[in-house]
Amino acid sequence: MKTSDLPFSVSFKLRTTSPYSFALTVHKPAGWSLLTPYEVFEDDTLWTAARFSSGEMHGLKITSSGKVNDASVICELFSQERPNTNETERLRQIVAWMLSAQENIRPFYALAERDSLVKALVHDLFGMRRTKRLDIFPQLILAVTLQMAPIERSDQMMTLLIEQYGEKVTFDGKEIMYWPSPEKIAKVSVTELKERCKLGYRAPFLKGIAEDVRMEFPTFRELEAMSAESAKARLMELKGIGDYSADIASPHPGFALDVWSARIFNLLLFGKEPKSPRALIPRLKKIAEKRWGEWRGYVFTYVLNDIPNLARRFKLNLEEL
């Protein structure tokens, strides 16, 4: 595994719009990581890694000051070269965008006044934000490995991919492993991906995606600048990326329902388990769009991170799904 030491660092402070819960945003209750499964969260501080432009790796040490209604994020960014003033400002803006520090989520919270589910979610996870990432490839790996597999199996595939082909950065006394680059996966044979990462039929999909992404493919920010429909259509041009995976990888707020989450939403909305959850997915997506509009992505993220509380509050067996 390639290892990079990151001796230089710059620090900056980010102001946030209220409410902003740093801990809930960077360390989600359901266990989803901000940027890599190998990041470290201790004493309200996160050490993680990121691949920004040109494939360059950075280390991030992030913490916060203030309360949910008046929070600032304090970031120390580590790199191999000392960044100049312009580069520091560019990186500062990327981190602020990534952490949704300036996003106005008041309209989402306003939904709580007339929607009992949103009211419960806002109460339980006050100030939590959806986050973004600059490099699209890890998001596509996530989408592909989530297909047709229980979460333990998906974890196995993702862990093997990072351990076999990922990169490691060392900074501030920490070692953080990060996702492989598309350039790296494009060079690996399908047979090797199958054998070493247990990807099965997903191996040719992932190799093809890596080849496409490293050649000519929009960046995450370019996809964000497109309309939601155009971005999704572009993602679905990648072989192995269908409707569900495109919703996961797209920067636009989608409603990435799979069989498991369809069962959860059907229980939450109608109080019963669906007989055929897969067939119900298109209908549930339409309901979500009508009921929560552009905030349906937030509802999705909040629900998946609030299952124990929702199960207790609405007396549903959500945790057994």
Next chain:
DNA sequence: GCGTCCAGGTCTACC
């Protein structure tokens, strides 16, 4: 132990 079934999608061939 061993065989069978099937899962937190997608593609393709066939109608």
Next chain:
DNA sequence: GGTAGACCTGGACGC
């Protein structure tokens, strides 16, 4: 355009 069947792997289940 709609839909059944195949696809890796590994855990659950029945015997």
